Amino acid sequence: MTAEPHILVIDDEPQILRALRTILREQRFHVTTASTGEEGLTLAAANPPDVVILDLSLPKMDGIDVCARLREWSQAPIIVLSVRDRENDKVLALDRGADDYLTKPFGIEELLARIRVALRHAALAHGSKTERVVSGPVTIDLVSHIVTREGAEVKLTGTEFRLLGYLAANAGRVLTHRMILTHVWGPEYADHTEYLRVYVRQLRKKLEPDADEPQILLTEPGIGYRLVATG
Amino acid sequence: MRRPTTPSKSYLLHPLVALVAIGAATAVLAWLRGSLTTATVAILYLLPVGLSTALWGLGPGVVAAVAAFLALNFFFIEPYYTLTVHHTQDLLVLIVFLIVAGVLNQLVGRAQLGQALATANEREATRLYELSAGLAALNDEDSILRLLGEQALRALEADQVEVQRAGARDGEGRWRLPEGPSPKEGPPDAVAPVQSSKGRLGEIRLWRAAGPLTEAQARLLRTYAGQGALALDRARLREAETRAKVSEESDRLKSALLSSVSHELRSPLATIKAAVTSLSHEEVSWNSEARRDLLAAVEEETDHLNRLVGNLLDMSRIEAGALKPDRKWNALREIVEGVVRRMGAAFADHRLEVDVPDELPLVAVDYLQMDQVFTNLLSNCLKYAPPGTAVAVRAHPLADGWLDVEVTNQGPPVPAEHIERIFDKFYRVTNAERVTGTGLGLSICRGIIEAHGGRIWAENRPGGFAFRFRLPTTFEGHLPPAPLEAEAE
Numbered sequence: 001m002t003a004e005p006h007i008l009v010i011d012d013e014p015q016i017l018r019a020l021r022t023i024l025r026e027q028r029f030h031v032t033t034a035s036t037g038e039e040g041l042t043l044a045a046a047n048p049p050d051v052v053i054l055d056l057s058l059p060k061m062d063g064i065d066v067c068a069r070l071r072e073w074s075q076a077p078i079i080v081l082s083v084r085d086r087e088n089d090k091v092l093a094l095d096r097g098a099d100d101y102l103t104k105p106f107g108i109e110e111l112l113a114r115i116r117v118a119l120r121h122a123a124l125a126h127g128s129k130t131e132r133v134v135s136g137p138v139t140i141d142l143v144s145h146i147v148t149r150e151g152a153e154v155k156l157t158g159t160e161f162r163l164l165g166y167l168a169a170n171a172g173r174v175l176t177h178r179m180i181l182t183h184v185w186g187p188e189y190a191d192h193t194e195y196l197r198v199y200v201r202q203l204r205k206k207l208e209p210d211a212d213e214p215q216i217l218l219t220e221p222g223i224g225y226r227l228v229a230t231g
Numbered sequence: 232m233r234r235p236t237t238p239s240k241s242y243l244l245h246p247l248v249a250l251v252a253i254g255a256a257t258a259v260l261a262w263l264r265g266s267l268t269t270a271t272v273a274i275l276y277l278l279p280v281g282l283s284t285a286l287w288g289l290g291p292g293v294v295a296a297v298a299a300f301l302a303l304n305f306f307f308i309e310p311y312y313t314l315t316v317h318h319t320q321d322l323l324v325l326i327v328f329l330i331v332a333g334v335l336n337q338l339v340g341r342a343q344l345g346q347a348l349a350t351a352n353e354r355e356a357t358r359l360y361e362l363s364a365g366l367a368a369l370n371d372e373d374s375i376l377r378l379l380g381e382q383a384l385r386a387l388e389a390d391q392v393e394v395q396r397a398g399a400r401d402g403e404g405r406w407r408l409p410e411g412p413s414p415k416e417g418p419p420d421a422v423a424p425v426q427s428s429k430g431r432l433g434e435i436r437l438w439r440a441a442g443p444l445t446e447a448q449a450r451l452l453r454t455y456a457g458q459g460a461l462a463l464d465r466a467r468l469r470e471a472e473t474r475a476k477v478s479e480e481s482d483r484l485k486s487a488l489l490s491s492v493s494h495e496l497r498s499p500l501a502t503i504k505a506a507v508t509s510l511s512h513e514e515v516s517w518n519s520e521a522r523r524d525l526l527a528a529v530e531e532e533t534d535h536l537n538r539l540v541g542n543l544l545d546m547s548r549i550e551a552g553a554l555k556p557d558r559k560w561n562a563l564r565e566i567v568e569g570v571v572r573r574m575g576a577a578f579a580d581h582r583l584e585v586d587v588p589d590e591l592p593l594v595a596v597d598y599l600q601m602d603q604v605f606t607n608l609l610s611n612c613l614k615y616a617p618p619g620t621a622v623a624v625r626a627h628p629l630a631d632g633w634l635d636v637e638v639t640n641q642g643p644p645v646p647a648e649h650i651e652r653i654f655d656k657f658y659r660v661t662n663a664e665r666v667t668g669t670g671l672g673l674s675i676c677r678g679i680i681e682a683h684g685g686r687i688w689a690e691n692r693p694g695g696f697a698f699r700f701r702l703p704t705t706f707e708g709h710l711p712p713a714p715l716e717a718e719a720e
Contacts, residue, residue: 088557105537107530194560194593194712201562201589212568221569222557222598 004030005119008049010040010066011081012058020053023108029115037061041069049076051118053111054098056082056089064093071097077118081106091223094176101174101223117172133168133229135216138207140168147207154206159184163199164207164227167217171229174220200225245287249295252279257302264307269321272307273328280332281339289340296332303328355451358386362455366462370469372396373404376433379425379459380408383435386455387448391415391438397431404433420444423452427460435459484656495539499532542671545603546656549678556597556682560712563587563594563601563626563636570605577613584623591626594634595706600679607672608638608698615696616640633685633701644691653689676700 007029009020017033024031032047034040037058044052052070056063067078077099082090090101099121100114133140137150142165147154156164162184167175177193185195200219204211218226256279260272267275276299284292304314308321316322362382369375373396380394391414396404407414419436421444426432435456437444444452506525510517517525548554564587571583605624612622620641629635645653654677656670680687680700687700704711 105533191559192712197560197562197565197593213572219565219569221566221602 004028005050006030006032006047007051007053007115008032008034008040008044009053010034010037010058010063011053011055012036013055016055020111027112037063037066037069040066044070044074044076048074050122051115052076052078053115054078054080054093056080056093064089064096067093067098068096075122077122079111079114079118091176091178094174094223095178099173121170121172133171133227135168135171135227135229137209138216140164142169149207156203156206160199160203160206163196164203167225167227168229171227174224174226176224178224180224196225242290245291246294249279249283249287249291250298252283253295253298253302255279256299257306261306269303269307269324273303273324276303276328277331277335281335284336284339285343288343289336292336292340296329296336299332300325300329351447355386355447358382358451359454359458362458366458369462370466372463372466375459375462375466376404376425377406377408379435379455380406383437383452383455384408387421387437387439387444387452388441389420389437389439393419393436394433395436396433397425421449421452423456425456425459425463427464429464432460432463487656492539492543496536499536499539502532503529542675545675545678546671549675549682554600554678554682556600556679558595558597558683558706560593560706561596561598561601562589563591563596563634564589566596566598566601567605567624567626570602570609574606574609577610578622580618581613581616582619582621584621586623586625588627591634592628592704592711594702594704594711595709596683596702597679600682604676604679604700605638607676611672612638612640612642612696612698615642617642628704629701632704634704635699635701637697637699639692639695639697641695643696645689645696650689650691654687 007024009017009024009031011017011020011033012035014035017035021031021033032043032049034043038061040052040054043049054063054066058066063080063082067080070076070078078093078097079100079102080090080093080098081102081104082093083104090103094101099118102111102114131141131143133142138154139148141147145161145165147156147161147164163180166180166183177196178190180196181189181192185192189195200217201211204214204217207216208214216228218228220226253276256276260267260275264272280292280295280299283295301314304316304325305312308316308318308325310317316325362379365378365382366375369378376394376396380392383389383394384392392408394406394408399405415438417438420439420442421437423435423437424431425434435452437452506529509515510522510525545554567585567587571578571585609622609624616622622638622640624636624638626634626636654673656674676698677687680702683702685700685702687698689696689698691697
């Protein structure tokens with residue numbers, strides 16, 4: 001990427017806007033800010049951002065609506081910010097097309113890490129389709145359906161591979177239970193989180209160095225799972 | 232209870248039977264006429280007359296006496312088969328017979344009436360006792376009125392009873408008993424107001440095919456209404472008292488909250504303010520270690536504030552009954568592992584033992600809320616455990632449909648007078664100034680566990696202290712889904 005990545009921050013708290021503007025500019029990002037959903041959508045249309053940071057509790061137009069409206073025409077990664085008493089909105093926003101979330105208050109390193117993942121993901125989505133995802137000792141080849149761990153092939157069942165493949169193709173992103181269940185098992189299984197849990201446990205046993213201390217397939221408590229890509 | 236015979240039938244039947252008895256006596260006596268004197272016959276006739284009164288009451292007794300008098304005159308006093316009397320002696324026999332039969336009837340009849348009255352009084356007393364015992368156990372107006380209706384229906388042999396609360400809107404505060412598809416039409420046969428010194432509280436209306444109430448029954452109905460009014464008064468009084476107590480309690484809690492919160496919120500704010508103003512002080516140049524220390528303090532205190540605010544929010548949601556767990560089938564082990572991972576640094580000075588088997592059945596819980604329960608219980612255990620000792624989490628299923636979970640430490644025991652109350656809001660065993668926390672963590676745990684249909688308590692163990700809770704293994708009547716195994720492909 002040649003120019004400074006453009007980050008649009010939509011939040012109605014002037015103090016947060018001020019802090020994020022200062023910190024992100026320091027990190028060599030081009031930052032624009034909006035304090036309402038409508039203003040954010042207008043700014044995004046005028047000058048398409050590379051990443052959107054979106055607060056869910058906005059006056060008038062709700063963050064979830066902004067998320068859905070933005071997704072109608074933009075593929076820019078959206079990182080939603082939420083406070084703890086609106087946990088369920090987070091899942092809703094992810095289901096409506098948000099890519100990641102952070103709970104307020106958050107540490108700035110965490111936000112910067114999420115922005116980097118989002119930018120990488122956006123860059124990959126623009127280029128050729130991801131074929132290989134590497135996460136620690138595990139390599140997942142999405143074309144040949146071959147998974148190796150430290151060079152040795154790991155035997156996976158069909159469902160296991162569909163699950164791992166989906167997570168790998170979206171490496172770094174949080175996928176909600178509902179998204180994964182709908183994609184891997186079908187819409188009628190959207191509420192059967194127990195399926196997911198069993199299969200994730202099996203995958204961890206096959207892939208993780210220590211299934212009790214997962215490094216590859218991370219649980220996002222109450223939300224979903226995320227596959228960590230390292231290369 | 233004896234089934235009361237219908238009066239209309241016995242009115243006809245009993246005098247008839249009395250007549251038959253006299254007839255039978257006449258037949259036997261007529262057969263023996265040659266060997267009996269008139270006086271003996273008269274005495275023997277007293278037998279069926281007395282029996283008739285004793286068995287069937289005064290009316291049949293009088294019928295029997297008259298019949299016996301006529302039969303005595305007709306069949307046994309010369310000239311036979313006429314009602315004329317020739318001998319003075321026979322006349323005397325007849326007169327004495329009539330007097331004796333009359334007195335006998337009176338005596339037996341009165342005794343019986345007295346008996347019947349006593350029985351009725353006793354029954355009335357029993358019913359009143361039943362009513363007041365039933366009413367004493369009730370505290371809400373609806374059940375009181377309903378019970379009143381049920382009892383009146385039974386005691387007064389009514390076909391239908393309707394009880395209505397005064398001032399109730401259409402469709403409520405009104406009970407028709409027995410509940411059936413075909414209500415009686417027309418005006419009720421009896422109405423009694425439920426009236427207390429504070430005014431009219433309701434009304435009992437009664438329909439019965441057996442006709443209007445007797446004086447005794449009307450009295451009973453009025454007594455019922457009076458008892459009902461007393462019970463209603465008492466219920467209203469108690470309700471007002473409870474309301475007053477609740478508002479007093481919530482005032483007390485509010486002031487406890489204010490004092491606790493202002494103290495708890497101010498101290499981290501003071502640290503943050505001090506650290507930040509020091510750092511932005513232009514005349515002092517901090518070395519990098521001092522800077523790091525100050526910044527670490529700011530970070531720790533903001534986390535602390537965040538936890539406090541979160542706790543307050545949760546508490547207010549529990550209070551408002553808005554804590555609706557989003558229950559899904561979860562693996563407890565996963566939740567515990569998540570908490571342990573996140574709290575990692577806090578266990579630096581302690582040994583952590585986790586015994587939550589992988590094979591444990593899934594349990595229907597809200598992931599984030601259970602995460603919070605374990606976080607709060609573990610941090611509480613850590614707070615009071617001496618360094619170097621073990622803190623443990625264990626879970627195992629019980630045979631009777633519960634999952635038993637315990638979080639223990641090897642810390643000092645909690646005195647018995649505190650152990651019941653540590654889950655109460657703002658309750659603290661130790662002096663508030665010495666240990667941080669709002670006194671909300673454990674009461675949030677209790678709120679969450681109870682919202683899951685479970686139970687939480689604390690107990691002292693030999694060499695330690697334990698929080699224990701139980702969660703139901705079934706959810707909405709379903710057993711946990713069986714763990715799937717990988718399909719064979």
